[in-house]
Amino acid sequence: MKVKFVKALMLLIAAGMLLAAPAQAWFGGGKFTEVKPENGVISLPVKDISDGKAHYYKAKSDKGVMVEFFVVKSHDGIIRAAVDACDVCYRAGKGYTQEGNVMVCTNCGMRFATDRINEVKGGCNPAPLNRTVDGDKLLISMDEINANGWLCEFKK
Numbered sequence: 001m002k003v004k005f006v007k008a009l010m011l012l013i014a015a016g017m018l019l020a021a022p023a024q025a026w027f028g029g030g031k032f033t034e035v036k037p038e039n040g041v042i043s044l045p046v047k048d049i050s051d052g053k054a055h056y057y058k059a060k061s062d063k064g065v066m067v068e069f070f071v072v073k074s075h076d077g078i079i080r081a082a083v084d085a086c087d088v089c090y091r092a093g094k095g096y097t098q099e100g101n102v103m104v105c106t107n108c109g110m111r112f113a114t115d116r117i118n119e120v121k122g123g124c125n126p127a128p129l130n131r132t133v134d135g136d137k138l139l140i141s142m143d144e145i146n147a148n149g150w151l152c153e154f155k156k
Contacts, residue, residue, distance in 0.1 A: 032058040032068050032084075042140040044071060046133060049079060054098040054114075056084065059142070061149035068095060068152055069129055069145075071138060074114035075101050079138055082117050082126035085151040089124060093155040096126060127151055 035042050035057050042059055049055050054072040061067050068084040082103075084095035089107040096103040102111045103126055110124045118128040127148055131140045 031056045034066075035059050037142045037145075040142045042142065042145070044138045044140075046079065046136050046138055049073060049138060052101075054096070054103065059145050061146045062142070063146070063149055065149040065152050066155070067145045067149050068155060069140075069148075070096065070103070070126075071131075072098065072103070072114050072117070074117070076115045078115070078118075079131070079133060080114060080117040081129040081131045081138070081140060083129060083148045083151045084126075085155075086124045086127055087122055087151075090127075090151045091154045093152075095155075 033056065035044070037059065042057075044055075044057070049071045050073045052073055052075065054070045056068065056070045058066050058068045069081060070084055071079060071081045073079045085093070086105065089105055092107040094106040096112075097106055098104070098114075099111075101114050103114060103117065104111050105124055108124060112120075112125055117126050118131075121128050129140055129144045129148065131138055131144075133139070
């Protein structure tokens with residue numbers, strides 16, 4: 001009896017671990033780090049976002065909407081930024097996950113090469129955020145966040 005209980009408990013723990021990552025992708029979990037602007041600009045250290053992995057952030061727009069976005073350095077060496085939503089699937093509020101050199105829409109499954117983010121816009125492409133690199137900082141204006149806030153109004 002005790003062996004069956006232990007096996008069942010281990011199975012439940014393993015299932016929970018397997019489901020945790022997809023649940024975070026689907027429901028947003030804790031993957032977003034809140035950032036606060038200074039003088040109307042979000043500033044991110046380049047050294048923290050240069051590993052080729054998508055880094056997820058959120059900032060509150062002037063309308064009070066929490067705008068979620070990601071930053072990723074693509075394999076061509078350019079740091080790119082986009083809202084974690086698109087013109088098509090934004091109402092689902094699910095955003096993107098990264099698989100290697102592509103970002104995948106967790107609503108429709110469309111895949112987008114990281115080196116095309118900020119280059120291609122509209123449709124199901126990640127909504128681009130204009131950004132600049134100034135020395136060791138990536139800068140995103142709050143004007144960009146405010147202009148794209150509507151894409152995140154459906155996120156809970």
